[in-house]
């Protein structure tokens with residue numbers, strides 16, 4: 082499963098990219114606004130840090146405006162994926178941009194039939210928002226399971242399921258169990274994926290036991 086960082090914070094992206102485990106980045110207008118920086122500067126910086134797909138979202142709401150903004154965004158770098166909302170205009174723009182060879186991420190997906198439309202419109206990614214469904218008492222991960230089932234019935238669909246609005250490692254674990262193609266997570270959630278109290282406890286015991294021997298590994302490996 083691919084890991085994307087759901088942030089426009091370039092310090093966070095640089096730090097995560099250094100692990101070699103980051104496959105891409107997703108942004109949205111709220112995340113870019115939070116940086117307080119110029120949109121173009123932010124996008125240039127992110128695309129220079131990450132080789133994989135970088136989703137950049139349009140703010141136009143009509144198909145013509147989305148097409149215009151989307152074409153402009155796609156010119157910024159070869160790894161830009163244009164993010165459009167799951168509306169009829171967004172689907173029209175998705176179909177046209179995909180036809181021009183531009184990768185499109187159809188976002189704000191909350192139902193399997195919406196995901197079906199995104200695939201038919203040629204989206205590279207569909208972004209179902211699990212956390213926001215949980216927030217209103219629905220079962221967000223159920224949506225991922227349903228979309229997986231629907232897409233698996235139609236092998237011609239090339240659209241990848243990009244689980245979004247991820248709030249905790251449990252969402253990532255469940256997404257992997259279902260077979261989602263990618264998860265986009267806030268940096269704090271990505272960092273939590275490696276954490277386990279028994280790992281910390283076990284490591285402390287190993288090191289403590291070793292320290293008591295008074296030996297060192299490099300010394301033991303160096304021929305006398």
Ligand code: G3P
Pocket residue numbers: 087107108109210212213245246247265
């Ligand atoms: O990038 C879209 C999505 O991941 C937003 O998440 O936490 O604002 O619902 P959230």
